[in-house]
Structure formats: structure tokens, C-alpha cells
Amino acid sequence: MDAVLEMQRPAACFQLRFQSLFHPGRGLCFPCDEQGHVDLDALSDRARENYLYARAVIGREYAVPAVVPAM
Structure with missing residues (x-):
């Protein structure tokens, strides 16, 4: 079932x-x-853990995030 949902996303x-x-x-x-x-x-x-961590340490370890086109 997960594979089907992944294909539809x-x-x-x-x-x-x-x-x-x-x-x-x-x-x-x-x-x-x-x-x-x-x-x-x-x-x-x-x-998910990396994303939440990066958000928590903006300005201390990571810069404000930027939206960029996917390559």
C-alpha cells in the first residue's frame, strides 16, 4: 500500500x-x-529528526533556510 501512495505523490x-x-x-x-x-x-x-533539529538551531548552526529549485 505504501508503494502505491508513494507513486501517487x-x-x-x-x-x-x-x-x-x-x-x-x-x-x-x-x-x-x-x-x-x-x-x-x-x-x-x-x-524528520534532521529537519526538526535544523529548524531548532537556525542562527546557531544553520542559516535561515532558502527555497531553491530541486536539481
Whole structure:
């Protein structure tokens, strides 16, 4: 059943990118919509934990996230 739901879910055209403040070129990216909304239910447990962590440490470890086109 999960595979069927996954196939019906449209591919994200954008990513919410959190750039590291201390390690240039490093960061975290999550699929999102045009406004930067991330579907938490679509993320794996680990990705969800990383997303919530990145949000919690904006300004301390990560810059304010940017919505960018998915590559």
C-alpha cells in the first residue's frame, strides 16, 4: 500500500536548504513546495529528526533556510 501512495505523490520541485554556518558547502536539504512547506509525513524518521533539529538551531548552526529549485 505504501508503494502505491508513494507513486501517487507528486515529486517535489523545490528543496528547503539549510546551509551550515561553520562548514561551507555543507547543509541539509528537504523536499518542499514553492512556499517552503515540508511534508513531514513524507520524510523518513531520520530525515524528520534532521529537519526538526535544523529548524531548532537556525542562527546557531544553520542559516535561515532558502527555497531553491530541486536539481
